[in-house]
Amino acid sequence: MEPSHSSDNLRIVIVGGGTAGWMCALAMARQLPAVSYGITLIESDDIGTVGVGEATLPHIKIFNDSLGINEAQFMRETRATMKLGIEFRDWSQPGQGYIHPFGAFGEPWGGVEFQHHWIRAQRRGASGSALEDYSYSVAAARANAFDFPNEDKKSIRSTYAYAYHFDAGLYSAFLRKLAVEAGVQRMEGQVCDCSRERLSGDITELTLKSGARIAGDLFVDCSGFRALLIGGVLGVSWQDWTHWLPCDRAYAVQCERTGALTPYTRSTAQLAGWIWRIPLQHRVGNGYVFSSRFLTDAEAQQSLLGALEGQALGAPRLLRFSPGRRLHAWSHNCVAIGLASGFLEPLESTSIFLIQAAVVDLISLIPAPHSRTSDPRLANEFNRLNDMQYDRVRDFLILHYMANRRFGEPLWDYVRTMPVPDSLHDKLELFRSRAALPNYQFGLFARDSWLAVLIGQGIEPSHYDRMADVFPLESLDEKLTAFRERVRTNVAAMSSHSEFIANYCGPVATAASEGAEA
């Protein structure tokens, strides 16, 4: 075994080649000077990737752009489609639905946030319009339309962002090609042993089944649920959140597309969880996220297959997980990223965002090349940021469950009555009291996201901000009408999502009902 620190070059060893591993590897290769950092990634063709996170948040575009990725090429190679938001069906109660868009609702008038004006108009009976009538992105989503946002901030076409649906397996492969070109050393094999420094407990070397040994200074655990290093070797404990998010399994299956090429993800509430629908260019990803406390595997599988819009492509795969996060994602000289560091169900498509945030933070806090051990001061800051991201997302997910009127269904009765974290409880009370939205600077989600879900889940504020009353009621009604009209006319001018994809990425595999889309 060679001594751990043989050169001025910091040796980074990434374990696992899924989405997390290759996002990390490529970003590091592009953003860390090659003379100072050597990057090796170990992956095994024998181990599958989880890859349920096929729907993303708009931040992924910033990530891709920062790596110089050509969008059209990336979309072609990952069979990607556009995503303007998520439709939640039957969540608040059967037969009701809403879209959580990546965009704004209305605009503030007279220094007062939009929702207060909207609620006031509703209470006065002056306007019977729904919240979503004031969202350009919801209207576009409902019309199955897509165009790039306008750069002109005054245009209503600038009031949204977009993300993608893509094949996570193809995304990893796409990143892998770029990463290897950028100098990442890829090693094939399975880690079977790990050496640690006797005194510090730091990891020094990994041994593969082939007998090959890989020494490193910093280890990034991207080994997914197995958490080979952070859990297996370092034994960092896990904070379990099952009492707040009881879903612990998912069946996932692909099927042929017969429905519309929607520019949004769909999540439909079920007896003991929910089913996702993610449209790609060539197929549709589906999955039933459920709680094993309230449903058997066989029942879940049957419900999922029964809900498919087209021929299943292969047999459903069962995934087991527990919601929660690692107590510390960075411990000793090992940083866990992705599923090894925590798991939150894909209800708001946050898995890839959480990877991205961790990668960006790790790069900005990466130990200096001349430093000989991992710096606990950097680790503390990384862990603080990582915990903040997870905790924020957790609260937002719980909101979807707890605010429901699906009475008589055991899972939904449980989540409606369970105690929730104080951080969420206070936000809800404030919204109920005055329609005020959570207002924090760091982490997901922004205020319009909270608004979409709070209203969508049927939470009724008892009052709105009294400052809204200063605005004359007649001109308010005019403004609301004019805004709805702007939304309508602008959306009518957009191209259809499938046309857009065909023009931008090349022809899309036709679905049986494509004609019905126009």
Add this chain to the structure above:
Amino acid sequence: MTANPPIARVVVVGSAVPLWLCSTALARALGPIGVKITAVELKTAQMPSQVYATLPPLESFHSKLGVEEAALLRSTAGSFSLGQLFVDGTESRRPGFFHAWGSYGAAIDGVAFFPCWLKAKRNGLDASLESFCPAAVAANYGRMIRPTAEVAALGRTEYAYHVPANAYARELKALAPALGVTVYEESGAQVARSGTDGSIERLVLDSGRIVQGDLYVDATGSSAKLIGGTPASEWRSWQTHFIADRLLLARAPRFTSVPPFSEIRVSRAGWTALYPTQAMTGVAHAYSSGLHSDEEAARLASRVGGSALLDITVQPVSPGIRLKPWNANCVAIGSSACVLDPIHDISVHAVQLGIVHLLSLFPASAEYGAERTEYNRLMSSAFERLRDFQSAFYACSLFAGKFWQLARHHVPPAELLHKSETFRARGVIAPLEDETFLAASWQALFCGLGIVPDSWGPAADALSPTRIAEQCERMLEVIRTRVTAEPMHDEYLAALCGRAAA
């Protein structure tokens, strides 16, 4: 809507700037929705001859309130401030530094300036952080700089004021009648409470008048005459973090040429701040009663201040925070909610924060438990971040002398420790919610106190040292050129206030 009547009457009790800032701002914002504001001014002994050094956000607060800048500076004989100069007068003889109301340097090829500067310094650059800050450079030349389009192209430039406290209070009070504030001047008031939570039922004023409100604001300062009497009104001392327990306030003659910045002179015994205005120079001297008597402090302050002091008053300082600044139907604003250390003079800003958050959470109905909980969370967080910034000045200092030695042995707040350790390791400012001071302020403070980060982020390493050096040179030149085209502070003030330069 429930049948509960909304809050219709707010009674503000207190004196001086906190009282008038609060009652006029509430009246201005809430008048249009029919809320009536009553201000009960408690006549106290003559207020000390104090000059406030404000923070930049006061400018936009004033415009919302209808306070016109030129009129204010004319009538109070106030002046502008571009930041704070710290000068080491102890044996440690550390270089001085400027904490400016503005940004330091501009990004180079998309990489933030600060790590580039750290790298350039390591490679031998002989230029201080503040030489890249237009506001600091202007202050150094005695010039006033405003964020015009040309200046904004160089980075964020803001400004604050030095304003004599009594004149400022008088100007604010003058606005009150026009804003519909009912004013009572009283020598004292008795508080009648009801219910188990200690809600205020009414105030019985010394004149015999009875005043009732739906909500009461305590702007009585650290005496906390209203909130102090509510049950469960717990106070947490911050004396474990701060060494100074006495503050001397006085005035000195005006500078012949009025500097557009505060100057904080560090001595073995503590620090002495000079806040220049057109009328006089405010002097504040913070020290520890364990080390110096009030008489010694007065001698020291006049020696450090460089002139004879007038109107000397001394007051005890015991920093701390009220755990629930909004308790029952009483909201504490200013020192009744939180006593801050005197460094950086943040007291007016603390009042402003309390008002801004009260307005954004002003009860939508008589059931306002959720608003109260949120207000208390938000204010605690905002006050704690101010506390962190202030305690850094003591905990991270390298000045010589017993006062500073003891200061370094005080316990730093955990959040500050995390921030300073992260900075020492990587030169980044750990982002926390509810900060008043932006990363640029923290960087200026930490660097000024002598912390040299062990490393910088990898982004700066993507740039060659030559590229960084070239861009640094260019920035220094552009800033110098811009700044020397700006007017001298004295001339600017004279023109603004409509009189000839002194």
